[in-house]
Amino acid sequence: MSTNDSVLTRVFTQNMLRSLIDEQNNAPLLDKIIKRYEISFDGEVKNEKVISEIYQYLGKSYRNEYFYKNTLLNKLIISAHRLKTTTALTEIPVAKSKADFIMINGKAVVYEIKTELDNFDRLETQLQDYYKAFDHVCVVTSETQAKELFVRFENMPIGIYVLSSKNTIRRLKEPLEYRDLLEKDQIFKILNKPEYESIIKQINGELPNVTPVNYYKECRRIACEKSIDELYPMFLKELKKRNKIDIIDFNQVPYALRFLVYFSKFQQSQLDALSEYLNKPFEGVI
Incomplete structure (x- = not known):
């Protein structure tokens, strides 16, 4: 990650989300990103449009870990209408590693994310850690990195998923149940x-x-x-049971923010405040 791109990681965080509903002035940060990456708008726009356009920039030029996680949640759970029957967890400590994304339905599947910005230096250690607590484990990566992983794990139970250039999730290799390392x-x-x-x-x-x-x-x-x-x-x-979602209508949540909202544990009043902020005109310089 270059120094110039580090500012993007500050937008899609829980701290940023909470500052939006607390009506803090985030325009300077958003302004900085708009100018740095030459994101243009025609006339006055709402805050939701600004945030969505920054997210679109991520999808085209800088698919970081948040972009992968948000895509997994949207494609595997929300778009597949599994909110009532499926639970997603994130950053769960397992041994000396942290599972990026876990989906629990009839079974639990760990998704370890390796973006275009990552290397595979610790990958095998991480996967071994996950198998100490879960019996289905996958790696989600880019199209350019998927071939290397497929060759490395071809004869192993590890699944491989690809975040395509069109930002869809494609299964390259099905994860198989493996319980030999469970502790x-x-x-x-x-x-x-x-x-x-x-x-x-x-x-x-x-x-x-x-x-x-x-x-x-x-x-x-x-x-x-x-x-x-x-x-x-x-x-x-x-x-x-840990992250049961009951009150949120995700059709009312911008695609770019769904991962943050899913894990926010917001009350309805906070969701209403977020919606109010997103519908206000952007106060920065367009």
């Missing part, structure tokens, strides 16, 4: 307290009666006594 301890570490307590209640019917200092350790012991085939489905069931 019960790594699975348990991903769960938050309400999630692992739910599992303990399913196993024991009640929570352990131990001192607070020994509580986590005892819960982990109980969970890890189950076989992988027993524990893994309970683990997925809890994760699927």
Whole structure:
């Protein structure tokens, strides 16, 4: 990533999204991007148009990690009408890595993103980490990098997806179930307290009666006594509840912002404030 392009990463972030609904003045940052990349408009435009045009620039010239994640969410979940039956998670720590994007439906699939701006130096280590907690793993990359990955992983269970030049998601290689590296301890570490307590209640019917200092350790012991085939489905069931989306009509959310809104946990009043901002005239210099 060049120094000149780093400013683009500041637009599509949770901090930026929250500043929009708090009515902070973001015009100087957007102005800077419009001028630097010579994005032009005809006459007065609304804030939504400005943000959408900057996103279009990303798609043509600088497909960063946010662009990949937003495309995955839009193509695999929102456009496929899976919002009610599917949960997406992002940046989930697994061992020494963080899973970029996880989609949970009947199964959980990890999508590791390698954009045109990335290299593959840590890829194999990352994939091995993901297999410690999930049994379906994919790499999503560009058309120019896909051939190298296909050759490298041709005889392995790893799936390969391509973000095409037309910004569609194409499956090059189907991920296969692989459980040989699953570790019960790594699975348990991903769960938050309400999630692992739910599992303990399913196993024991009640929570352990131990001192607070020994509580986590005892819960982990109980969970890890189950076989992988027993524990893994309970683990997925809890994760699927983690980011349940109920109130958002994504037809009312600009395509460019859907990933941010999905993971924002906004209340309806905040969504209304965002919509109000997007419909206001842009206050910068066009």
